[in-house]
Amino acid sequence: MRSCQLHAAALAAAAFALTTGNALAQKKYDTGAGDTEIKIGNIMPYSGPASAYGVIGKTEQAYFDKINAEGGINGRKIKFISYDDGYSPPKTVEQARKLVESDEVLLVFNPLGTPSNSAIEKYMNTKKVPQLFVASGATKWNDPKDFPWTMGWQPSYQSEAHIYAKYLIKEKPEGKIAVLYQNDDFGKDYLKGLKDGLAAKASMIVAEESYESAEPSIDGHIVKLRASGADVFVSITTPKFAAQAIKKLAEIDWHPIHVLSNVSASVGGVMQPAGYENAQGILSAAYAKDGADPQWDNDPGMKNFFGFLAKYYPDANKRDGSVVYGYGVAQTLVHVLKMCGDDLTRENVMKQAASLRNFETDTLLPGIRINTSPTDFAPIQQLKMMRFKGDKWELFGDIISGELSN
């Protein structure tokens, strides 16, 4: 086992040396890259309904500042151009075109939002400009055949739902599942993942209820779900509704196995307002370390992360999952650009991004690795189950892969 790993590492190193060696011989650039600079574009909702995610863009900027201060990537400084789209798709198109045609960036990195990315996907692929590591959990970003210039990063909603399905089949094969989901792309993608994951056992789902994100309260749905006689409750909800559901369950004294989507697993944003006493035993899954969790205080990766925050982004809130996210995804990009060596063409960027082998960022849970291939554009596909206990999440079990068979 050990020697096998060593072998793999040696091979990877050799392959790396080979590619860089090759590239050294011939410096190749596309628009946006040069001997001293690499221009990276980005689109974030700094304003509008999703502006809370703007923190991701700021973290990325700070991370690239750090890279530049440390000498850049193979001697080249990163110029990070980040625009606001206010989470409005037409504005995303305008900003993407500005980045590609006016600022002439090498690639567009980590634009945020499912509708916004859908709006520019076709454009980016016609222009053959990488739309790299998009910040959305939709499953559609893993489609290298039709969209070879678009790649996701985080585990897709379907992957995550697969993991819960696997867990439930194993731990509660006779369970009756009630599902509450948000009626949008997130909820539907997730529900599909859950059903696909259960496969032959999809009949375990005895009740489904959807809610609109504009509804003031979801109490009615919960009461209905309880009436179905289910003993497993899967909550595919965004933070506000997740907290409501936890409270309502306690109120009507219903204690099923409670599975909660990762987007709402925030301690500060969901568990605390819902009341720790109501949230005990809730299950979820994670792929990144939690900046607020003291168990990582002595973790070497997180020490790097905290050191970075102290020096380059002191006013960041380390409890905010978006900060951890921004750091991890920026680190992945820097790794890809390093792998590109002196061949900074758009084609090579995609090629290197599609050949990540067991890459680990400082912020991923131990054992979770980033892997891609020319036919697999879903970098993170593993998660670990966790259970809420006291005032924090406790990880348990093995790392589970939610790989989707296409």
Place this chain on the structure above:
Amino acid sequence: MSAADEVEVVTEGQAVEAVPKRAMTLGAGTSLTVLVLLLVIPLFVKNFIIFQMTMLLIYGLAVLALNILTGGSGQFSLGQSAFYAIGAYTSAILMEHFNLNYALTLPVAGLLCFVAGFLFGQPALRLSGVYLALATFALATAMPQLLKLGYFEHWTGGVQGLVVTKPDAPEYLESALKALHLNISQDMWVYYFTLVITVAIYVWSVNLLRSRSGRALMAIRDNEIAASSMGVNVALYKTLAFGVSAGITGVAGGLGAIAVQFVAPDSYTITFAISLFLGMVVGGVGWLPGSFVGAAFIIFVPNISESISKGLSGAVFGVLLFLVIFLVPHGARQVAIAGQQLAGRFRR
């Protein structure tokens, strides 16, 4: 400055001030200059700028439509985003599901929105001022959710939206230009296509407001009772104004879908309706050319404020908007009038 000149700068009295119809348009010389500029500039700039200019024309049309409604007939609307959405989706669905030619989808979009607007105008008759604004506000808030409804999902693509294919220039034009060693990009073609439609609608709108119907609308705006005692069918003209405004907005929406190549419910939220309203106020209520100035404001000023401060872009935008409203409360029209007076003084 003489006392007579002072009067030119209209003093505010009612919510929508009375704009004399002559003052609603530009002089012939200025119009021609602007038109020539709009025709020539795209030949010398990047595709991205052409795209921005296309969006300027499209938003300009939408603001113009609102201007006819508010500046012309004195009715408020915060629901223009809903009609814009209907237009955009009509075009997108007809193009993608029925393979209809993009140019043919626009009249359909316009007609559908005209009907929708006319129907909405019926209940709106009983409301006025802020109450009407509130009712239309409800329309704008409801629209994105209606588009997400599972019932329509087969057509609308639900939350994922629809991707629209961008049209090429017609082949005969392309080959004709090839003979002259010229290339026409998709963006340029969409721009000129939009320009032709915009100019047509603009000219039509100007004539509408100068016509008998336009006079009737303005009479209603200035005093409903007086208008009805002069024999103007107040109910009919008010609903017609709603219909025409919605129809033009629908055409703008259709063009928007073609230019952006994507429609999704999140594109047409209440924020967009408020932007259009803002564009109208900045351009000058009731001054049709101002619509395009207003459109420029809502497209470019957010970009400017973003370049000043990323974290505080909203606040910077607010300050800029405040400055505009404070310094030139009548918007671009006031600037234009001041410019004219200045030019007049130099001539003397």
